[in-house]
Amino acid sequence: MEASAATAVRSKTITVEVNGVEYEREVEARRLLIHFLRDDLDLTGSHIGCDTGNCGACSVLYDGLVVKSCMMLAVQADGAKVETVEGLADGNELTDLQRSFTAHHALQCGYCTPGMLMSATALLREKPHPTEDEIRKAIQGNLCRCTGYVNIVEAIRAVSQ
Amino acid sequence: MTETTVAPPKPVVAEPDKPQKGWAGQNVPRKEDKRLLQGAGVFFDDVKRHGMGYVHFVRSPYAHARIRSVDVSKALELDGVYGTLTGDEVAILTDPFFELSVPPGADMKDYALAVGKARFVGEPVAAVVAATRDLARDAAELVEVDYDPLPPLVDARVAEDGGAPILHEEAGSNVVWEGTFDWGDFEGAVAEADHVVKIKELHFDRFSSTPLECSGCLVEYNRGTGQWTMYCNHQMPGVGAIWMAPAMRVGIDKLRFVTQDIGGGFGNKICLHPYFVACCLLARKLNRAVQWTEWRTDQHTANAHGNERWFQEIEVPVNADGTMLGFKVKAVDDCGAFPRYEPLGCIIWAQVTPGCYRWRNIRVDFTQVVTNKSPVSPNRGYSRMQHLWLTERIIDIVAAELGLDPVQVRKQNYVKHEEFPYETPNGCIYDSGDYARCLDIALDLIGYPSLEEKRVDAESRGKLLGVGIGSTLDSGTNNFGQSMILNPELQFSGNNEVATVKLDIFGEIVVTLGTVPQGQGHETTAAQVVADILGCSPDDVHVRAGHDTYWNSHAGFSGTYASQFAVTGLGAVKGATDMLAGEMKKLASVVLGCTPDDIELAGGMARMKANPEVALPFMALGAILNANNAGLPQDLDVTLNCRYVYRPPFEKPDLERKYGNLTLTYASQVHACVVEVDPDTGVYELVDYAAVDDCGNRIHPQIVEGQVHGATAQAIGAATHETFPYDEDGNLLTPNFYDYHVPHALDMPPLKTGFIESESPFTPLGAKGMGEGGGAGIHAVCAALQDALRTRGSPIVTDSCNPYHRVWSLLQDPAASRAGIEISSR
């Protein structure tokens, strides 16, 4: 192998832009992106609801695409831009989507909410006027145990009209 | 008086500009939302402490095994490992948890870690603490446990058989509790009836609400004071402390529970005491903060399931006109490896003994046993849901077998609107309701009159259409005296809840609740009640988020469980606010030189009714009493800090007859659903769904409707896919969300909701507790499936959870499901 070639490392210093702020941290290769966000950067808005990638509570935007941050290593995010729930509101000014969530009572315990908001944000950026079916498909990977999704779908629909 | 009003089917979004009569009854924006929407909530796993260690439990891979030895030495050698805890240490440092049952259940020994024996797969056997989460897991893998596997018991029905393995040798039996409940005259009813329908066996599956946030805590030990602080998501700290303190041989004052936001509880976060005790012991042993996060697989395998129950040898006497006279059943309840909250489930069902029906002759033989499975804990709809599934199955099976119309037979047997308050055969007083009216609304919402056309349309597409109804009760505000029916020695009865409301120095109104909310919007509804009494806006009311034992705002039964906040929690808030209002008027009258009766509270002021210009802003009242009080009369008895304990009006039940009012309110739910079954595959879809709820006066209609949506989704999950089956070795077959399929947004049917409000005559605000629902959705789906398959040999739905493969089996062999049905007619 040439000297410039990649070598395998057990830990690595990475630079990640999260919500517009650049962070440089050394992380173990095995660290999941969700744990990097929650434990290393103290951005505890993104949650963990499972250990198999099913629940979507950890959803974040990764270079603009919604992904489950428990299904990625933090080292993979070196050089990437990540958006989390903490970055949605402008200071204390909630986004229209966030306001619609409260107006329609789209959250109860609020544990699924950050992930839900990220999936909905991704949807609305791509498709500002989705149909109900498109909304349901967009949040299919986000489980909620409190709301039955009725008001979540309603909140997303209302803000897109 | 009971008044019934139809509320608009769609909640109206609050329009704050519009003047309203009162805040209660309005959809004010939830106070909790702003932080939760920004990821600024504080859940237990968000809390960190300097130098904290992470706990990882070593868990049993066997359902039943003797533990020969536990060797932690290799784990301790790993760099970054702070320490370990084993069952041997636990057995020395603690006593077994207090048991609620009489023997044999009372003799079952339950500790924080397995002592001597492991009794279910996933049971914690040892614990390791390390500098990082990952390292703790690495180290846990190095702990060597020598097991001697024993045959497991996985079928509750054979738990009492001679050859059955005994889980708890000290008890000498697998029975936790058994007893007979006999009300009315069942034999007489059989003699009088035209038909007796017999059903051999029905099975209510294990499942749980699986809150999205798993359990956990961060525990700090204060060496100086000997106190532990648990930042956690325990949803019933009052009872948690009753279990923990004696086992840890400390006073209850040594345990401080702190919660802020909790990611759903549904009863699954009530039995966390074994884990918390282990963490407390570790925090003390290692003299450092320790943190435990449960992962999903742990939650599914080893935290809390809902009770599994078998109903056997059911007999239902019925008259020719469809009037049912009661029923008899032998119930076998499977509570998993340890009783914990049990045997309360052996009596809780009795809150709704006859379901929604006027049945007067009921005999229930109830046995609860342990098995080598995850322990249970109260799961949303606790114990009533299982029983109500039985009453609804009885209705639909009897109707199908005798050719009765399921709607008519319900209406005929329902307790009638004019009969409320209605005393059931076991002395419960159903407070108010109108079940038949709810049923009509539900049927209307699913377009019942045109269903025959839809059935034909479905057939033309090769589908079988079915309709099902579930009518249930959500009994709320427990009379804990019912526990004495199980064990007369228990010193529990009645109920209580606490709230503190104070006017602070700058005029802030600060409310502290004894409850432990997990998404029910307590901050919001409490503020509504306070605002109405003090004549201000809910925005002016600051409700402390969460629970903290140090606030001293709780009582013995504090917590958020059993559908009671609207009654007990808000009852306490109302009581405390009434006291505060009285004090504020008294103080104002002293300052303004009049009598308290001359004062009214409005617009954030205490003012003279006769001359509203003469007024003191709340801030002045707060400042005068707290900081500028020279000259106030010495005998002025005003604190502006009022604590009220709401105590519902209960008597102790008659233990001999197992008779008495077991809860204060009985909210009702009628659900109706339409399914389409693909007869070639057994795959089915819910194509229409209506849920009609009656929980008396609704303080916040949107929150109520949200609870209905959530309870319905959970019931649909439980009816379709969510089940915790075990293999013969005692391995859970659905330990994750792949195999345990929770409904997602595409799985949910279009959900229509309707409401009536039958005011409760017994509660402070005319509201009834709600939120658990009675699992009406499970019954509705089961009934709809049975209806859909009626042209295919009329199979009987005998299980509460019907994944596609079960439906396919019913299609394949309808006779097998009917084997247990027998009708004898006069």
Place this chain on the structure above:
Amino acid sequence: MLLPEVEYARPSSVQEALGLLSEYEGARPLAGGQTLVNVMKARAAAPDVLVDLQDLDELKGIDLGADGTVTLGAMVTYSDVIGSAEARARPILGEVCAQIADVQVRNRGTVGGNICSNDPTNHLPPLLVALGATMTIRAAGGERTVPAEQFFVGVYQTAAGPGELLTTISIPAGKADGFAAVTIGKDGTCIVNVAASLDGGSPCVVVGCVDAVPIVLRPGTDDEDAVRSAVRGANLQPPSDVHASADYRRHLAEVLAARAIRQAQGRRN
């Protein structure tokens, strides 16, 4: 959630990736991670080194050849397929990708990872076999192509062995394809799935979830009875688990084969 210790490398060319894979014993390619990370969370697998393929632009192309052949790079995600005009030349590709899990998984999961993991419940193995795809595998020593039917070799095993990389998947022109599945909930894990195609000469029906590898059936004609009897005659020995008994799976295979063929027939013209 907590992975075993592992080393990580991020090569910038296929050549470099192959070098790493052969240099480190116990090295494994990391594509979308939607299976591999899960398996590591459960500590059911503990590769020593993860070779992250994310920078390998060579593996991210979607090409449509003059003869209608669609060539997918191994690192093409399901979302890429769904959004690609070129991939639409064989419409079933995007349609089936759109049924896999959810948006988040589709944004990360790759076509290459899907077939290299060869999970019997995955969507793409039976589909690609039915479509007559060929896989290109590169090793340090050179490149070879393998027909899809021979790519899947055993329990979670494929023709792409240790030290090798699947680079591209070529799918010949066609459109008379069908796919039918019974899943746990809508768009959930497959209980049984069947892909069918009428474009490869004789009708081809491929059944997933019933064995370690997709089961290929060539009923001779696309007559429904022939298809059903081919499934019955295949003597399938599917697993029994919490979602389905072996009998139920066998029955579903037959019903779904008929449905997949019917869909393919509907698209013949």
